[in-house]
Amino acid sequence: xxFLYQFSxxxxxxxxxxxxxxxxxxxxxxxxxxxxxxxxxMPLAIIAIIWVLGRISPLEYLVxxxxxxxxxxxxxxxxxxxxxxxxxxxxxxxxxxLSRPGWDAGLLVAFRLAAMGIAFLMFSMTTDPFDxxxxxxQSGLNYKVAFMFAFAMRxxxxxxxxxxxxxxxxxARAYPAIGAWNPYVFLRGVAISIMPLGLGAxxxxxxxxxxMELRGFNYAETVGVRRTxxxxxxxxxxxxxxxxVSVLWLIAAIGLSVRLGAFxxxxxxxxxxxxxxxxxxxxxxxxxxxxxxx
Amino acid sequence: xxxAPPAGEPAVLADAVEFEYPPPRRIRALRGVTLRIPxxxxxxxxxxxxxGKTSLARCISGYLRPTGGTLRVDGVDAARLRPSERARRVxxxxxxxxxxxxxxxxxxxxxxxxxxxxxxxxxxEASVEQVLRRLELWDKRELHPFQLSRGDRxxxxxxxxxxxxxxxxxxxxxxxxxxPARSREIMDLLAHLNAEQGMTVLTITHxxxxxxxxxxxxxxxxxxxxxxDGPPRxxxxxxxxxxxxxxxxxxxxxxxxxxxxxxxxxxxxxARQAVLRRLPA
Amino acid sequence: MADPVIALxxxxxxxxxxPGPTLHDVSxxxxxxxxxxxxxxxxxxxxxxxxxxxGVIPHYVRADIEGEVLLYGRPTRELSLARVTExxxxxxxxxxxxxxxxxxxxxxxxxxxxxxxxxxxxxARIAATLAFFGIETLEERITYDLxxxxxxxxxxxxxxxxxxxxxxxxxxxxQLDPIGAAQVIAAIRxxxxxxxxxxxxxxxxxxxxxxxxxxxxxLDRGRIxxxxxxxxxxxxxxxxxxxxxxPTQMAELSHDLIAAGVALGGPPITLDEMVAALRKVLxxxxxxxxxx
Numbered sequence: 028x029x030f031l032y033q034f035s036x037x038x039x040x041x042x043x044x045x046x047x048x049x050x051x052x053x054x055x056x057x058x059x060x061x062x063x064x065x066x067x068x069m070p071l072a073i074i075a076i077i078w079v080l081g082r083i084s085p086l087e088y089l090v091x092x093x094x095x096x097x098x099x100x101x102x103x104x105x106x107x108x109x110x111x112x113x114x115x116x117x118x119x120x121x122x123x124x125l126s127r128p129g130w131d132a133g134l135l136v137a138f139r140l141a142a143m144g145i146a147f148l149m150f151s152m153t154t155d156p157f158d159x160x161x162x163x164x165q166s167g168l169n170y171k172v173a174f175m176f177a178f179a180m181r182x183x184x185x186x187x188x189x190x191x192x193x194x195x196x197x198x199a200r201a202y203p204a205i206g207a208w209n210p211y212v213f214l215r216g217v218a219i220s221i222m223p224l225g226l227g228a229x230x231x232x233x234x235x236x237x238x239m240e241l242r243g244f245n246y247a248e249t250v251g252v253r254r255t256x257x258x259x260x261x262x263x264x265x266x267x268x269x270x271x272v273s274v275l276w277l278i279a280a281i282g283l284s285v286r287l288g289a290f291x292x293x294x295x296x297x298x299x300x301x302x303x304x305x306x307x308x309x310x311x312x313x314x315x316x317x318x319x320x321x
Numbered sequence: 322x323x324x325a326p327p328a329g330e331p332a333v334l335a336d337a338v339e340f341e342y343p344p345p346r347r348i349r350a351l352r353g354v355t356l357r358i359p360x361x362x363x364x365x366x367x368x369x370x371x372x373g374k375t376s377l378a379r380c381i382s383g384y385l386r387p388t389g390g391t392l393r394v395d396g397v398d399a400a401r402l403r404p405s406e407r408a409r410r411v412x413x414x415x416x417x418x419x420x421x422x423x424x425x426x427x428x429x430x431x432x433x434x435x436x437x438x439x440x441x442x443x444x445x446e447a448s449v450e451q452v453l454r455r456l457e458l459w460d461k462r463e464l465h466p467f468q469l470s471r472g473d474r475x476x477x478x479x480x481x482x483x484x485x486x487x488x489x490x491x492x493x494x495x496x497x498x499x500x501p502a503r504s505r506e507i508m509d510l511l512a513h514l515n516a517e518q519g520m521t522v523l524t525i526t527h528x529x530x531x532x533x534x535x536x537x538x539x540x541x542x543x544x545x546x547x548x549x550d551g552p553p554r555x556x557x558x559x560x561x562x563x564x565x566x567x568x569x570x571x572x573x574x575x576x577x578x579x580x581x582x583x584x585x586x587x588x589x590x591x592a593r594q595a596v597l598r599r600l601p602a
Numbered sequence: 603m604a605d606p607v608i609a610l611x612x613x614x615x616x617x618x619x620x621p622g623p624t625l626h627d628v629s630x631x632x633x634x635x636x637x638x639x640x641x642x643x644x645x646x647x648x649x650x651x652x653x654x655x656x657g658v659i660p661h662y663v664r665a666d667i668e669g670e671v672l673l674y675g676r677p678t679r680e681l682s683l684a685r686v687t688e689x690x691x692x693x694x695x696x697x698x699x700x701x702x703x704x705x706x707x708x709x710x711x712x713x714x715x716x717x718x719x720x721x722x723x724x725x726a727r728i729a730a731t732l733a734f735f736g737i738e739t740l741e742e743r744i745t746y747d748l749x750x751x752x753x754x755x756x757x758x759x760x761x762x763x764x765x766x767x768x769x770x771x772x773x774x775x776x777q778l779d780p781i782g783a784a785q786v787i788a789a790i791r792x793x794x795x796x797x798x799x800x801x802x803x804x805x806x807x808x809x810x811x812x813x814x815x816x817x818x819x820x821l822d823r824g825r826i827x828x829x830x831x832x833x834x835x836x837x838x839x840x841x842x843x844x845x846x847x848x849p850t851q852m853a854e855l856s857h858d859l860i861a862a863g864v865a866l867g868g869p870p871i872t873l874d875e876m877v878a879a880l881r882k883v884l885x886x887x888x889x890x891x892x893x894x
Contacts, residue, residue, distance in 0.1 A: 197423065201485065204404075219423050223421065238702070242713040243764070246716045250685075592851075
């Protein structure tokens with residue numbers, strides 16, 4: 028099983044897109060998802076895109092999809108039971124009313140959530156975290172921050188493997204960590220496992236920090252040269268094409284949404300407020316990135 | 322605390338054991354392992370990475386359930402036991418001690434297993450003290466495991482398992498990353514447990530010198546099967562068959578093979594005797 | 603006589619939190635092109651010694667130091683760690699802790715990216731380094747999928763790509779299985795044989811070093827107690843025992859047989875030497891020389 032969010036190397040169209048392109052696509056895709064009325068279309072669309080353009084079949088991330096199902100069911104159920112009239116003729120257990128608009132609203136939220144999750148999965152499955160980091164570096168993010176982010180993702184699978192060993196070791200101490208039905212036992216098992224996982228990571232991180240230092244992590248700052256980016260990351264014509272298509276799609280979706288009357292009624296004041304928040308967010312992020320030396 | 326097994330019950334009885342990792346890995350790690358290890362034996366399991374030695378050890382300890390064949394450990398199917406029952410029969414010390422430190426004080430870490438087994442506090446105190454003193458960790462019982470040296474952490478991991486008095490003890494590569502002196506100390510400890518308490522000891526190791534000195538039985542794994550098994554002397558003398566596993570007998574054994582010394586010496590002392598005996602008068 | 607590459611002059615070192623000194627009055631010279639092995643048991647100070655040579659102490663780890671540590675005649679404390687790493691490459695014990703990029707190719711590029719080398723140069727060095735170690739097939743592999751031996755070889759290749767003059771090794775095979783260890787030793791041999799790089803290797807056992815090193819240095823509780831050729835080194839059983847180090851099995855056997863009055867010559871410390879010597883002594887056919 029491909030562990031969740033793990034990058035799988037490949038040569039597909041999606042793999043070869045610049046990470047920034049994919050981010051733009053995802054943002055446009057997500058916004059459009061929240062504007063359009065037919066909920067089941069979007070998750071299917073993104074699965075199809077991943078399959079055709081990314082050459083990754085849904086079977087490879089089946090576990091993730093299966094994980095989504097109970098979540099979606101819960102959301103639909105909550106809306107079904109808590110939203111108002113008109114109700115269905117049938118009743119749950121003959122007593123509890125089932126809301127019709129709740130059914131629609133629940134499904135809408137559930138499918139949108141699924142679309143969102145799968146879209147992010149698409150990004151992490153087809154993007155080398157270091158490409159992402161270096162693309163951000165080239166766009167102005169501080170090198171060390173960009174590198175650390177990618178580097179964390181590189182170590183994620185190792186931590187997952189170690190966690191498996193640790194839980195087996197816990198079982199060796201007569202603690203039923205694996206296959207426990209009791210939620211308290213299970214959660215306590217997880218809590219106990221964090222210590223060896225954390226300590227192991229801490230110990231290794233000291234060695235890694237030394238190894239990085241020895242191969243010049245601070246060389247550029249100390250000696251005063253500019254780092255090279257060896258990998259070839261740039262926006263190519265196809266990237267711009269995808270960006271163009273994504274923006275056009277978003278505009279079309281907005282138009283369609285307004286035409287169908289599905290456009291959410293957001294007071295103008297909220298939109299302005301949201302816009303200001305976003306601008307502030309980026310300003311602060313930029314400032315923080317600049318203050319970190321290098 | 323635990324009664325001795327019925328006389329004659331082997332510690333491990335494997336019949337055509339198979340193990341295949343679940344999809345998508347689908348690696349057939351064990352392809353028909355047949356093995357009988359008598360109770361109280363000191364066994365070394367050797368083989369290249371990928372030979373199945375770790376998978377075999379994991380099956381014996383009950384973590385992995387064989388996908389084919391039958392495997393009885395201490396007379397029962399270890400995979401079907403609850404963790405508490407399993408811990409009393411089979412102990413498993415993993416290779417990396419850092420993966421096995423669960424409490425913030427050395428004392429608590431050793432007591433942890435006994436607490437999970439529901440042992441009375443008075444008995445826990447007595448057992449923990451005995452084991453800590455035996456492993457020279459008593460003075461460090463208040464320390465955080467993180468503060469211990471690597472060698473001490475290794476001993477702590479072993480202490481935490483043997484305190485539960487399993488009848489079979491599996492130790493996964495206790496010597497990797499240890500200097501020769503420390504490695505010998507650990508092997509001495511295992512030999513002592515084996516001799517004193519009749520614990521069946523099964524150790525996975527790469528160091529043939531230690532196998533020659535400590536093990537009474539060697540199981541050579543290759544390609545998911547048992548290639549050879551027997552006393553170290555027999556195994557090391559079958560050099561042609563060992564070649565495929567890329568395992569090298571200890572230097573003195575290779576010396577004995579080159580010179581045709583009989584019986585094959587496997588330690589320096591034996592080599593000395595063998596050479597002196599062969600000198601022209 | 604040319605300047606030594608590395609020179610330690612009466613170095614005494616104490617870590618801030620340690621009760622006593624880790625190194626006492628250590629003096630050592632490493633000449634260009636030499637392969638020096640440093641042997642000691644746990645706690646002997648061997649890793650500390652290596653870290654001094656690598657500039658890790660004092661720049662990355664603090665310690666109180668008396669005496670001088672010189673790299674090509676210049677004290678390491680006057681150079682930045684960045685400058686020291688231009689000349690000195692250090693390979694550590696843990697294969698898991700030295701690779702932090704996703705692909706092997708990126709790992710080899712990383713050190714060069716940090717130095718701001720042009721892209722073409724980086725590409726050329728990567729190709730040359732992969733070819734040198736014969737690991738071209740590893741170029742596209744993901745680093746965390748590699749075996750221990752492969753990881754260590756990639757770590758070594760990544761260091762070599764930065765083209766240091768001196769290679770330092772801290773027990774590079776201690777975490778590896780025998781096959782992985784053999785692969786790494788073969789890779790290190792290539793460095794020694796093809797380019798006569800200066801190499802310093804720290805180990806807790808002598809078996810590999812006797813075959814490859816020009817000189818072996820014995821550390822006992824922070825002091826250098828022996829500095830000799832491998833053969834002479836293995837003969838000092840008394841010093842080795844006191845330091846908690848065992849000689850090779852063959853050296854031990856030599857010692858025992860000589861003590862028992864057997865005339866072995868040499869004395870032999872490797873398997874081949876012992877076989878040859880004993881063939882003569884025992885009049886076993888198969889040797890090339892006639893019996894004495």
